Amino acid sequence: MTEAEIVxxxxxxxxxxxxxxxxxxxxxxxxxxxxxxxxxxNQPDAEFHTxxxxxxxxxxxxxxxxxxxxxxxxxPESWSQHVLQVPEIEGQDGDCWITRTAFFYAESRGxxxxxxxxxxxxxxxxxxxTLRIRLKRVNLVNCDAALPSIQLFL
Amino acid sequence: xxxxxxDPAAVRALVRDDAVHRDVYTDPEIFRLEMxxxxxxxxxYAGHASQIPAAGDFITGDIGTVPVLMIRQPDGxxxxxxxxxxxxxxxxxxxxxxxTGRFIRCPYHNWSYRTDGSIAAIPLRQGYDGTGFxxxxxxxxxxxxxxxxxxxFVFARLSDDGPGFHDFFGDSLSSIDYMVDRSPEGEMEVAGxxxxxxxxxxxxxFVENLNDAMHPMAAHESSxxxxxxxxxxxxxxxPKPMAIEQLVPFAGSYDFFDKMGxxxxxxxxxxxxxxxxxxxxxAAVPDYEAAxxxxxxxxxxxxxxxxxxxxxVYYPSLTVKGAIQTIRVARPIxxxxxxxxxxxxxxxxxxxxxxxxxxxxxxxxNSPMSVVGHDDQQCxxxxxxxxxxxxxxxISLHRDYRAEERNARDLTVNGTSEISMRNQFRAWVHFMxxx
Numbered sequence: 396m397t398e399a400e401i402v403x404x405x406x407x408x409x410x411x412x413x414x415x416x417x418x419x420x421x422x423x424x425x426x427x428x429x430x431x432x433x434x435x436x437n438q439p440d441a442e443f444h445t446x447x448x449x450x451x452x453x454x455x456x457x458x459x460x461x462x463x464x465x466x467x468x469x470x471p472e473s474w475s476q477h478v479l480q481v482p483e484i485e486g487q488d489g490d491c492w493i494t495r496t497a498f499f500y501a502e503s504r505g506x507x508x509x510x511x512x513x514x515x516x517x518x519x520x521x522x523x524x525t526l527r528i529r530l531k532r533v534n535l536v537n538c539d540a541a542l543p544s545i546q547l548f549l
Numbered sequence: 550x551x552x553x554x555x556d557p558a559a560v561r562a563l564v565r566d567d568a569v570h571r572d573v574y575t576d577p578e579i580f581r582l583e584m585x586x587x588x589x590x591x592x593x594y595a596g597h598a599s600q601i602p603a604a605g606d607f608i609t610g611d612i613g614t615v616p617v618l619m620i621r622q623p624d625g626x627x628x629x630x631x632x633x634x635x636x637x638x639x640x641x642x643x644x645x646x647x648x649t650g651r652f653i654r655c656p657y658h659n660w661s662y663r664t665d666g667s668i669a670a671i672p673l674r675q676g677y678d679g680t681g682f683x684x685x686x687x688x689x690x691x692x693x694x695x696x697x698x699x700x701x702f703v704f705a706r707l708s709d710d711g712p713g714f715h716d717f718f719g720d721s722l723s724s725i726d727y728m729v730d731r732s733p734e735g736e737m738e739v740a741g742x743x744x745x746x747x748x749x750x751x752x753x754x755f756v757e758n759l760n761d762a763m764h765p766m767a768a769h770e771s772s773x774x775x776x777x778x779x780x781x782x783x784x785x786x787x788p789k790p791m792a793i794e795q796l797v798p799f800a801g802s803y804d805f806f807d808k809m810g811x812x813x814x815x816x817x818x819x820x821x822x823x824x825x826x827x828x829x830x831x832a833a834v835p836d837y838e839a840a841x842x843x844x845x846x847x848x849x850x851x852x853x854x855x856x857x858x859x860x861x862v863y864y865p866s867l868t869v870k871g872a873i874q875t876i877r878v879a880r881p882i883x884x885x886x887x888x889x890x891x892x893x894x895x896x897x898x899x900x901x902x903x904x905x906x907x908x909x910x911x912x913x914x915n916s917p918m919s920v921v922g923h924d925d926q927q928c929x930x931x932x933x934x935x936x937x938x939x940x941x942x943x944i945s946l947h948r949d950y951r952a953e954e955r956n957a958r959d960l961t962v963n964g965t966s967e968i969s970m971r972n973q974f975r976a977w978v979h980f981m982x983x984x
Contacts, residue, residue: 432918435742438742442905442908443741443905443908444741444742444908445741445742445744445891445893445908445911445912445916446912446916447744447912447916447918448916448918449912453779453790453792454792457772457775457776457779457792457796457920458920460775460778461771461772461775461920464775466772466920466923466924467768467924467927467928468923468926468927470927539745540745541745541747542745542747543746543747543917544746544918544922544923544927545917
């Protein structure tokens with residue numbers, strides 16, 4: 396993988412989310428992939444500490460199928476916009492690329508819009524010639540604040 | 550704006566036996582009166598003793614809208630102090646938690662206080678000689694609040710008058726006992742972080758919802774129903790992921806939630822799940838059950854583990870889920886704004902799986918990113934918006950109303966009754982009615 400391909404992958408991931416192409420986004424995750432939004436800074440683990448979200452493929456599938464059903468909280472529907480800084484490749488750990496992408500995230504619903512910001516850390520692996528997400532960890536700058544509902548994917 | 554303050558009869562008229570006036574959720578004056586009357590006169594959850602193990606350890610919080618400080622004393626006792634400098638009124642401690650050392654010092658003029666709240670030093674104190682200072686309110690320092698610790702749970706009552714602790718809670722305290730006794734050592738500690746979820750709705754909507762057994766199959770169909778479908782193709786003996794084990798029961802039938810039962814106590818307290826609950830079918834942990842039998846004897850261990858109450862409401866501030874060892878605390882901010890904090894507990898001497906269950910549950914259900922919470926929050930918001938509009942000013946609480954329930958101090962009924970809400974409003978009017 397070249398650096399340019401990795402960067403392109405990360406931009407593509409954000410775009411899939413903002414365009415609600417959830418099945419394509421879901422297929423970017425490895426079988427054992429996780430999406431994690433820690434509750435505290437430098438949180439070491441998700442099993443013995445509460446997180447804002449910690450989802451394996453089963454829970455991601457649940458979130459996607461639920462959104463598709465237009466649940467009560469999706470009237471009106473939410474929309475997101477990821478604004479990504481140029482991703483940095485932090486290094487490699489075994490077969491895993493570790494990247495760091497600072498972002499702004501907006502989630503709008505009806506007349507309301509909330510802004511969040513932070514850093515997304517990806518662990519990416521190459522499987523059958525394409526990149527896959529083993530872990531997407533989203534460190535919100537205000538992870539410990541009193542937050543309103545965050546309904547879509549950071 | 551002073552329609553209710555000077556008119557106790559008008560406040561009392563907001564609550565009928567089987568209905569409640571919309572102003573209790575929407576009127577800013579009523580909210581202020583709740584903060585002046587209901588919250589100060591009742592026992593409000595201030596924190597857990599395990600959060601402040603050493604002398605000088607503190608956490609900050611609020612009783613209603615009054616900032617307080619819960620702090621460990623040198624003699625090991627726990628006090629709750631008003632977190633407001635006796636001099637200019639500044640909030641003295643602004644960190645969420647920490648250790649004050651021997652003295653609590655105001656950052657503005659260096660007035661300093663002992664951990665019991667009394668004044669230790671004022672710079673150039675002689676400047677007050679010959680003034681009326683010695684006889685003024687400020688001399689009392691950071692005035693302590695009536696405090697009671699029950700099995701580690703710290704409650705405080707701001708007002709000098711109000712019911713005694715045990716009179717106020719009565720037998721509802723058994724929900725705390727059943728939760729703590731799930732530890733073979735009979736102790737729990739706060740661990741794993743606090744989820745803070747901001748709701749743009751009145752605090753009572755959240756508190757009422759916890760024993761509202763008619764909403765899960767409707768509001769949570771999208772999340773629990775989806776979980777059920779995702780697991781539907783699995784063979785019956787496939788090991789269930791914790792998330793499925795926890796989410797699917799929310800899609801239980803009306804019959805399930807009705808038979809679950811509900812019990813109410815004087816002063817607004819209640820719990821649902823009097824007979825069983827959505828937590829009844831979690832996988833057994835045999836080694837732990839043996840340890841529980843050794844600690845409590847066979848009969849009591851069976852009683853503790855067989856008691857799986859759904860939510861217990863310690864009116865008005867605290868809600869407890871004993872089978873999972875998690876609590877949610879309602880922190881009213883404005884008439885249409887409430888912060889809900891969720892805390893997890895570790896059972897001392899119990900296997901890690903219980904804490905893992907607890908962390909999983911609270912993340913799935915109580916996080917601002919929870920697919921369950923989103924739909925609750927949406928419904929509260931819709932009520933808040935709807936009630937603001939003119940129309941029928943009365944909200945029906947008629948479901949399974951019986952006149953004889955009015956004076957009952959301890960009553961168990963069917964799970965889908967709206968009795969817990971009527972019971973809360975009977976307490977509400979009792980504490981709000983007098984100036």
